[in-house]
Amino acid sequence: MRNRTNVFTNLDWVTILTYLVLVIIGWLSIYAAVYNEEHSKIFDLSQRYGNQLLWIGLSLLLALIILMIEGSFFTSFAYPIYGLIILMLIGVLLFGTEIKGAKSWFRIGSFAIQPAEFGKFATALALAKFLSVLGINMKDLKTKVTAIAIVILPIILILLQNDTGSMLVYFSFVLVLYREGLSGNVLLAGIYTAFLFITSLLMRIQTFTFFNKEIGGELLLIYILVALGAAAMYVTKKMKRLWIIIIAVLICSVGIVFSVDYVFNNVLEPHQSKRINVMLGVESDPQGAGYNVNQSLIAIGSGGFSGKGFLNGTQTKFNFVPEQSTDFIFCTIGEEWGFLGTFVLVSLYLFLFLRLIFLAERQRSTFSRIYGYCVASILFFHFLINIGMTIGLAPVIGIPLPFISYGGSSLWAFTILLFIFIRLDAERIYVLR
Amino acid sequence: MNNLSHRKYIVGAIFSIICLIFIIRLFNVQVVNNKYKLDSDNNVLRVITEYPARGLVYDRNGELLVFNEAAYDLMLIPGQLKEMDTTLFCNLFDITKEDFLAKYNKAKSYSRYKPSVFEKELSAATYGNVQDQMYKFPGFFVQTRTLRKYPKNNAAHVLGYIGEVNNSIIEKNSYYKSGDYIGKSGLELAYEELLRGKRGVRKILVDVHNREKGSYNNGLEDTLSVAGQTIYSSLDVDLQAYGELLMQNKTGSVVAIEPKTGEILCLVSSPGYDPNLLVGRSIKTNYPILTKDSLKPLFNRATMAQYPPGSIFKTIQALIAMQEGVITEQTGFPCIKSLVGCHNHPTALNVAASIKMSCNPYYHQVFKRLIQQNKVKSIFKDSEIGLAKWATNVKKFGFGGTLETDIPGVKNGLVPGVDFYNRWYGEGRWAFSTIFSLSIGQGELGVIPIQMANLAAIIANKGYYYPPHILKKIEGVDTIPNLFTTKQYVGIDSVYFNPIIQGMLAVVDEPGGTARRAKINGISVCGKTGTAQNPHGEDHSVFIAFAPMENPKIAIAVYVENSGFGGTWAAPIASLMMEQYLTDSISDKLKEKRILEANLLNVIPKK
DSSP states (O other), X not given: OHHHHHHHHTOOHHHHHHHHHHHHHHHHHHHHHHOBTTBOOSSOTTSHHHHHHHHHHHHHHHHHXXXXXXXXXXXXXXXHHHHHHHHHHHXXXXXXXXXXXXXXXXXXXXXXXXHHHHHHHHHHHHHHHHHTSXXXXXXXXXXXXXXXXXXXXXXXXXXXXXXXXXXXXXXGHHHHHHHTXXXXXXXXXXXXXXXXXXXXXXXXXXEEEETTEEEEHHHHHHHXXXXXXXXXXXXXXXXXXHHHHHHHHHHHHHHHHHHHHHIIIIISOHHHHHHHHHHHTSSOOTTTTTHHHHHHHHHHHHTTTTOSOTTOOHHHHTTOSTTTTTTTHHHHHHHHHHHHHXXXXXXXXXXXXXXXXXXXXXXXXXXXXXXXXXXHHHHHHHHHHHHHHHTTSSOOOOOOOTTTSSOHHHHHHHHHHHHHHHHHHHTGGGOOO | OOTTTTHHHHHHHHHHXXXXXXXXXXXXXXXXXXXXXXXXXXXXXXXXXXXXXXXXXXXXXXXXXXXXXXXEEXXXXXXXXXXXXXXXXXXXXXXXXXXXXXXXXXXXHHOSSSOEEEEEEEOHHXXXXXXGGGGGSTTEEEEEEEEEEOTXXXXXXXXXXXXXXXXXXXXXXXXXXXXXXXXXXXXXXXXXXXXXXXXXXXXXXXXXXXXXXXXXXXXXXXBOOBXXXXXXXXXXXXXXXXXXXHTTTOOEEEEEEETTTTEEEEEEEESOOOGGGGSTTHHHHHHHXXXXXXXXXXXXXXXXXXXXXXXXXXXXXXXXXXXXXXXXXXXXXXXXXTTSOOOOOOOBOSHHHHHHHTOHHHHHHHHHHHHXXXXXXXXXXXXXXXXXXXXXXXXXXXXXXXXXXXXXXXOOOBOOOHHHHHHHHOTTSOOHHHHGGGGGTOTTXXXXXXXXXXXXXXXXXXXXXXXXXXXXXETXXXXXXGGGGSOEEOSOOGGGHHHHHHXXXXXXXXXXXXXXXXXXXXXXXXXXXXXXXXXXXXXXXXXXXXXXXXXXXXXXXEEETTOOOTTTTHHHHHHHHHHHHXXXXXXXXXXXXXXXXXXXXXXXXXX
């Protein structure tokens, strides 16, 4: 008993408070998004805000349960939980229900559960467990491969479900691996590849004229790369061992530029390529692929500095913005609360992320620290893609905004994800390593 | 701990940088950029125009002349279109599949969410057929509008027509918006502001499916539409119809005015057209046909055709001469045919007789006295002084300038003054002998039929007129514009009109008068014939008249183009019109039959 009371007195109330504020903001936004005069009762299970209230209640119960479970349970059962979720991900492929083209739901009565949402915390537990083994070194190839395998397995299963959005979230574990010793070059290489990919997408649709000669944008990009490579070799002519790296990077770069066409046309689905093109401004299609983002920007932009006021949003209330209580919930906030509202919300998220890093870093247990970084990274990646999408900085990928978007599965999954860490943090003084 | 802990700063920095980028972007989208706010209004705000019913028009006796008929525009919201039986649709609306696709694409390129007109002005019959089938075509709906209808088919030129406003009007007048209708001619144009009423505007909010979601700003910015005012025209539509009947197969015009009010009783321009031809979408096909017609049915001869006045002008010459004191009522002149050609008649011993016999040399001499009053030595200068004075006097009769009226587009005509001849011949190079043909209403003079009808009214009133107008009454308003109730004096003492009226009575009533055909049993008709010389062919037959002589109720001018002498055709038409108006019957059926059967469209032109 003494132990448990200590756990509760050691809870990080700042994080819990932030969580509660986000959940309340989320519920109010869902209420505003689907609000109409005919259904103004708060407890109305025929309306989304009624349902969400139910989900919130259940989430708080879930949070309470998790806080009462010993932290050692999660360390001990990390692999079994991971295994269970993997089985569920396989199961959903066989027995799942297809909703909006993704076969990723278990339907129980009128409710549907999405195992991929729960895969995130399970993978986080497994990864933390694996990387917290004494004496492990990220520099070992075997360690790298195993760590990546833990992450890749659910990625493949979710990809098979045709749920690209959820799949992408697993790439957020790269940040965790980086913190635990993965070379920074991997991050740089990722950023460099993305940059090259976007640049060649933008360049390949243009032609440039030099000395009365037309030259394709793609070819020009390759000339530039080669020129840069040559310049780098000239600068490093006294350190010839670097040349191999430079040449390797150059060959990879040229390969990426040439493969852009193939990836774009064969690997990506047509609607995905289109969304990327719309985001880059290569294509303008405000009635088709660009409709969501255009309407989303209109809703957010029309909010102005201080917003139209609670329940006064016209764009969201009249359904101009699609998916406005789930993926595009940020529009309702942008329209009704204006820049003040969005500023406060973004700041609140940043505060939560930094708070999680702070909490993770104060853990003596490696498991807890790694898990903490997993929580921060997963939440951040959702935040990055979701808000980036609504303001036209990221392609349209359907993933929820943590704690705010409508949906039971995602809210529960985020709650479990976060509160396991809060529990681990609460007993940090009792755990030596 | 381990040496990797510094990486927390890098992770934290990545989080912070992304949040900063988001905040900058949000500041740009929400605060700096205004585009999205406008787009937002475009999304949700629909301005619905409530078109008022255009005012009705009645004639002076309360007969309905113009009313509104419901028409149905087939509208389409492309975004709401679902799979449907296109063949059935095309059959119902009688369009081809290609048409359907073309119209659909046009609507789609305008907007997926806003309604566009798919098919304009379905008839009530078509709409009746399709009404119960409309549910099969989601995305299509029918919007009611009104079209002008003219139950009497008469007086097209007077009533005018309405059509869509053009860009130059929209630029000049902020009331009008693209697609609005506006009076284009006639009464519809003259009383546009009364007839159109006041447009109402309703601002509503709509959702993404274009469903109405309530009023904007609690309806504070909405305005109610006000129906157009009902107008009573001064026309007597029965007389108008009779005039159009008599003028069938003839070109020319008939204008009748009530002298004691200036109200236009009828204004016939022949050939005319059925006003219902220029309604709604039929205007597109019919207008070019009417424009190309060699007889120019759209041309309102009564207000726009310019002719020489011919002998009728002698009445004005005599009046001015008496007023100026260069002759008296009893002045006689010999018929000297060497001065100017004339027909055989007894010598005109006084003004009345000169009118009755329409003696040309008489007026040659009268005009000479008017022009050459020997005020200065030079006959050129003397003529200038005389002509200037004469032209001023003539213009007081409403000739050679804008005759105030409410009919749009009335031409001025021409009364040549000093400037005119100075330009024509050079200053000091003309005198009476150059311009003497003015004396008998020929030469450079040009008058408009409505001016001639007004002249008949002036003589009937013995010296004044009310500007002729087609407005009798605006419903709910006690007055009509001041202009139409203000007497315009022509500057001739009323006593000088007596010999003119006597002469005009004799024209009709006495043996040797030039218009015996205008006689009506039991009514004293005063008239004057004219033959307007026509360089392009046979002369135009002209007649003005008023009746009865005491207390005149109708003054009339009749022009029949290319039909020769005024007494032959214009006089009997005028007399039939006056008899119809005054007695509501025709006593001389033979006279009527002769006119009705006459076809003067193909008279071989005089060469």
